[in-house]
Amino acid sequence: MISVKNVLVVLAVAFTAYLAARGLWWTASVPQPLVVVVTLAFYLATTWLCIFWEPASVRSPAHPAAAPFPTTLPAQAAPHDAGEAQTDGIRGPLPLPVVAQILALACAAIVPSAISIAVGETSRQAPFATWYLGGIGALMTIVMVRRRPWTAWAGIVLLTIASFLWMGPVNALALGLVGSIVWVTCAQLLVFSMDRAARDTSRLTRLQRAATGWQTSQVVRQRERRVQVQRALAVAGPVLTRTVAHAGVLTDADRLEARIAEGRLRDEMRGPRLLDDEVRAELERARRRGANVTVLDEGGLDDVDDETLGIIRAQLAEALRSASSDRLYIRTSPDERVAVTVVGRSPSMGGPSDEDSVDLWREIPHPGRV
Structure with missing residues (x-):
């Protein structure tokens, strides 16, 4: 040549x-x-x-x-x-x-x-x-x-x-x-x-x-923001429409729907990788029975593939399905073996002055790392 x-x-x-x-x-x-x-x-x-x-x-x-x-x-x-x-x-x-x-x-x-x-x-x-x-x-x-x-x-x-x-x-x-x-x-x-x-x-x-990397990251963030906005409108739109239509006078059912909508939005912002349709359904069921649910993803699942995430989510939905606690805390774990920790707390039988007791503790392990 x-x-x-x-x-x-x-x-x-x-x-x-x-x-x-x-x-x-x-x-x-x-x-x-x-x-x-x-x-x-x-x-x-x-x-x-x-x-x-x-x-x-x-x-x-x-x-x-x-x-x-x-x-x-x-x-x-x-x-x-x-x-x-x-x-x-x-x-x-x-x-x-x-x-x-x-x-x-x-x-x-x-x-x-x-x-x-x-x-x-x-x-x-x-x-x-x-x-x-x-x-x-x-x-x-x-x-x-x-x-x-x-x-x-x-x-x-x-x-x-x-x-x-x-x-x-x-x-x-x-x-x-x-x-x-x-x-x-x-x-x-x-x-x-x-x-x-x-x-x-x-x-x-x-x-x-x-510059190309920065532009690509901005495009991805804009797309994520659009998805989040669309999801927020889908969740909160009906509640806001009813609130405006009734001039802020809501029934107990409307207030419940507003609380559930707020919880959904918090879940989507704080722990999107923990959620699928089954987990969302169990979280809504827990809130409808009156439980206070907190979902928090602190980055422990960033490197987990979709197949492994599916296994973790299925175990999380099973843990929520059997939960009866008044307060549920779901968060990812920094431990290499534990993927998600589910903690449930309820008022103890001793009276309102006593601290809540832990009646649920579930650690969902990383598949293959146990």
């Missing part, structure tokens, strides 16, 4: 091969041709190693094919660890391994001197002898892209010193040293700019996700 990464890799290989091939295009006799060939081979091996070497041991599982020349770079320009080459899921080049850095610096130190000695003093400024000015510059550009700026600039310093010694500062600057320095500078600026763009993109993505 053709991608920007593959195109850049091919261009890097082709360009460095072209620069090295210039060293074989001899237009004059070369005193030590074997040294030139070995030096060119060492240069090409080091350069291509810096392009392709990505140790599998440091490659991120989420990005097994991170390229040395990606289109999008991570947030940090020069991380010290391979794992830092990827930030917030944005792909980036893995930092160059230490061995490859050492070889690149050795290449920058050895190649200029080896070529200058091998071609002889009279040919040191010939095109087939000055190729290393662009060749080492291209190598250090690759090292810069592989997130080793200090190594890249150290290689440029070594190249500058060697070229100044073998051909003089003026000739070195005129024959290509300036271009190599510009390449490395542009590579660093490009990496920095793309890192910054990657950081901004990642930040905007997080903000967009947060």
Whole structure:
């Protein structure tokens, strides 16, 4: 598959091969041709190693094919660890391994001197002898892209010193040293700019996700509020209509219906996950016989699935069906084994001054946790 990464890799290989091939295009006799060939081979091996070497041991599982020349770079320009080459899921080049850095610096130190000695003093400024000015510059550009700026600039310093010694500062600057320095500078600026763009993109993505999450939660809350309002109107609407129609003069039956409607609304607001049709029917039956019922869900059932909730509700309806207490307290339990606690209290036989006695205590366990 053709991608920007593959195109850049091919261009890097082709360009460095072209620069090295210039060293074989001899237009004059070369005193030590074997040294030139070995030096060119060492240069090409080091350069291509810096392009392709990505140790599998440091490659991120989420990005097994991170390229040395990606289109999008991570947030940090020069991380010290391979794992830092990827930030917030944005792909980036893995930092160059230490061995490859050492070889690149050795290449920058050895190649200029080896070529200058091998071609002889009279040919040191010939095109087939000055190729290393662009060749080492291209190598250090690759090292810069592989997130080793200090190594890249150290290689440029070594190249500058060697070229100044073998051909003089003026000739070195005129024959290509300036271009190599510009390449490395542009590579660093490009990496920095793309890192910054990657950081901004990642930040905007997080903000967009947060905004989407907030908007979704607001939609859900609005839907829940609409459901609660509709349920409240269905429960309290008839009672309010009769109250308005009779100008507030209610019969005992109307007052009972008003109390039951109020209890239903409290149940729906305080313990919706405890309720189903069967439980609602038992709660209404208890209130019609005069019991004071309190339902409270404090979050103990938030992580319970619907099937388990059905089992808990069925046991709750059974407990309410057999209850005869004057006061019923139904609430979820923070205990890991107990889902719901049902407590019933009634006046003791000793008289009204005595405290109510507990005549019902039922703990409904979490299914499967007993």
